[in-house]
Amino acid sequence: MAMIGRAVLVLLLALLAACGTIPTPPTTPTPPTTAPSRAPDAPPLTRAGGPDARARAAPGAPVVVLDPGHNGGNARAAGTIAREVPDGRGGTKPCNTTGTATSGRGTSGRGTAAGYAEHAFAFDVARRVTRVLTERGVVVRSTRSDDAGVGPCVDQRAAAANEARAALTVSIHADSAPATEDRGFHVAVADPALAPSQRGPSLELARALVEGLEGQGFAPSTYRGEGGLDPRPDLAGLNLARVPAALVECANMRNPGEAAVLTDPAGRQRYADGIAAGILQTLGG
Numbered sequence: 001m002a003m004i005g006r007a008v009l010v011l012l013l014a015l016l017a018a019c020g021t022i023p024t025p026p027t028t029p030t031p032p033t034t035a036p037s038r039a040p041d042a043p044p045l046t047r048a049g050g051p052d053a054r055a056r057a058a059p060g061a062p063v064v065v066l067d068p069g070h071n072g073g074n075a076r077a078a079g080t081i082a083r084e085v086p087d088g089r090g091g092t093k094p095c096n097t098t099g100t101a102t103s104g105r106g107t108s109g110r111g112t113a114a115g116y117a118e119h120a121f122a123f124d125v126a127r128r129v130t131r132v133l134t135e136r137g138v139v140v141r142s143t144r145s146d147d148a149g150v151g152p153c154v155d156q157r158a159a160a161a162n163e164a165r166a167a168l169t170v171s172i173h174a175d176s177a178p179a180t181e182d183r184g185f186h187v188a189v190a191d192p193a194l195a196p197s198q199r200g201p202s203l204e205l206a207r208a209l210v211e212g213l214e215g216q217g218f219a220p221s222t223y224r225g226e227g228g229l230d231p232r233p234d235l236a237g238l239n240l241a242r243v244p245a246a247l248v249e250c251a252n253m254r255n256p257g258e259a260a261v262l263t264d265p266a267g268r269q270r271y272a273d274g275i276a277a278g279i280l281q282t283l284g285g
Contacts, residue, residue, distance in 0.1 A: 058137055061137050061139050062138055062139065062167040062283050063138075063139045063140075063141060063164055063165070063166045063167055064133060064138050064139070064140050064141070064166060064167060064168055064169070064170070064279060064283075065140075065141050065142070065143065065160060065161040065164055065166040065168075065169040065170075065243075066126045066129060066130065066140060066141070066142050066143070066169070066170055066172065067126075067142070067143045067157050067160075067161070067169060067170065067171040067172065067237065068119070068122040068123040068125070068126040068142065068143070068144060068147075068171075068172050069099060069118060069119065069122040069171060069172060069173035069174075070096060070097060070098060070099035070117075070118055070119035070122065070173075071096070071119055071144055071147065071148075071149050071150055071151060071152075072117070072119050072120065072123075072146075072147040072148045072149065073148055073149050073150040074096055074097065074098045074099070074119070074150055074151070075098045076150075077150040077151075080095065080150055080151065081094060081095045081096040081097060081098070081150065081151065081153075082094050082095065083095045083153070085153045085154060085155045085156075085236065086155050086236065087234070087236040087239060088155075088158075088190075088194060088236050088238075088239025088240040089194070089233060089239055093154070093234075093236055095151060095153035095154065095155075096150075096151050096152075096153055096154060098119075099118035099119050099122075099173070100117075100118045100174065100175070100176035100253050100254075101114075101115050101116060101117045101118060101253060102114055102115060102116040102253045102254075102259040102262060102263060103115075103180075103253070103254050103259070114259075116253075116259070116262065116263045118173060118174045118176075118253060119147060120147055121174050121250075121253075121262055121268065122172045122173055122174065123144070123146075123147040124265075124268055125172050125250070125268050125271050125272050125275070126142060126172050128268060128269055128271075128272030128273075129170075129172070129272045129275050129276045129279070130142070131272075132272060132273060132276035133276055133279060133280070136280060138279075138280075138283065141160075141164060141166075143156075143157045143160050143161075154235075154236040154237045154240075155236055155237075155240055157171070157237050158236065158237045158239075158240035158241045158245070159240070161241055161243050161245065162240075162241065162242045162243060165243070166243045167243070167244070167283060168201075168205050168243060168244040168245065168246075168282055168283070169243055169244070169245045170205070170209070170245075170246055170247075170248060170275060170278075170279060171237055171238075171245070171246070171247040171248070172247075172248055172250070172275065173247060173248065173249050173250065174249060174250045174251050174252075174253045174262060175249040175250075175251065175252050175253065176252070176253055176254055177223050177224075177252040177254055177255070178223065179223075179254075180252075180254045180255050180256065181255070182221075182222055182223040182252050182254075182255060183219070183221070183222055183223075183251065183252050183255045183257065183258055184218070184219045184220050184221035184222050184223075184228075184251070184252070185210075185213050185218050185219075185220060185221060185228060185248065185249060185251060186220065186221040186224045186225040186228055186229070186230040186248075186249050187209045187210055187213075187225075187228055187229055187230060187246050187247070187248050187249075188206075188232045188235055188238065188246065188247040188248075188249070189202045189203060189205075189206045189229070189230075189231055189232070189238060189245070189246055189247075190202065190231075190232070190233070190235065190238035190239050190241070190245070191231030191232060191233060192233065194239055195241075195242050197241065197242055197243050197244050197245070198238070198241070198245070201244035202238075202241075202244045202245055202246055203229075204244070204282060205244045205245070205246045205278070205279075205282045206229055206246040207229070208277075208278040208279070208281040208282045209246055209248055209274075209275060209278035209279075210227065210228035210229065210278070211277075211278060211281065212273075212274040212275060212276070212277035212278030212279075212281065213228070213248075213250075213271070213274035213275070213278070214228070214274075215274060215277060216270040216271070216273055216274035216277075217270070218250075218251075218270070218271070218274060221249070223252075224249070230249075235247060244282070248275060250271050
């Protein structure tokens with residue numbers, strides 16, 4: 001009887017399971033797996049102009065490196081920018097500086113613009129030059145991607161152009177002259193020359209930039225250089241460059257009349273058009 005009872009019980013349990021009366025234990029869902037995120041490696045240079053601009057460049061198009069002077073975050077990083085770096089002539093100099101600013105009553109369409117910073121001016125003009133050049137099929141890269149960072153140091157700016165094997169590089173600045181009466185632009189080149197590119201090729205670039213700026217109605221400096229050319233031994237970015245290189249000081253930011261032009265978007269476009277014209281002339285375009 002006991003054996004019969006056990007057999008009946010086993011049969012009854014089997015029938016109940018078949019009907020789904022006995023619940024099966026729940027399974028624990030497997031969490032989805034995702035690949036760990038990884039930040040992309042930072043490129044050595046910022047490609048200026050955006051994807052559309054790059055698409056317009058033909059294979060083998062010349063590469064130009066623009067170097068907007070200083071940076072918007074330099075003022076809050078005094079220790080970093082004071083670090084000594086090679087100056088290209090066996091000495092050292094600070095990594096970078098904060099740059100200068102307007103002290104006149106220039107206008108930007110929104111009232112007075114005294115205190116308009118050189119780093120902001122240089123970055124805006126570089127962006128405008130980029131647009132002109134990319135429309136002409138030139139590949140443009142920049143030593144900095146925004147106006148809020150720190151640096152890079154002057155030796156790194158030269159290295160960026162060298163590593164890119166650029167056709168040429170132009171550094172864009174505005175000056176703080178000794179007197180408010182001083183005015184005009186000047187274009188610096190390394191002198192004495194330390195490399196073949198600093199002899200004829202850099203001088204050719206500098207002369208073309210002078211011509212381009214004069215074509216926009218700007219006059220050469222009354223206080224530095226001669227005829228707009230300013231040979232200098234003390235600029236590390238030019239000393240260390242191994243491609244044709246020049247540095248443009250567009251105007252004296254302390255001069256009220258020039259400050260009015262610097263702070264006007266139309267004025268900055270004129271500077272950009274003059275610089276772009278000099279670059280295109282040097283490239284043969």
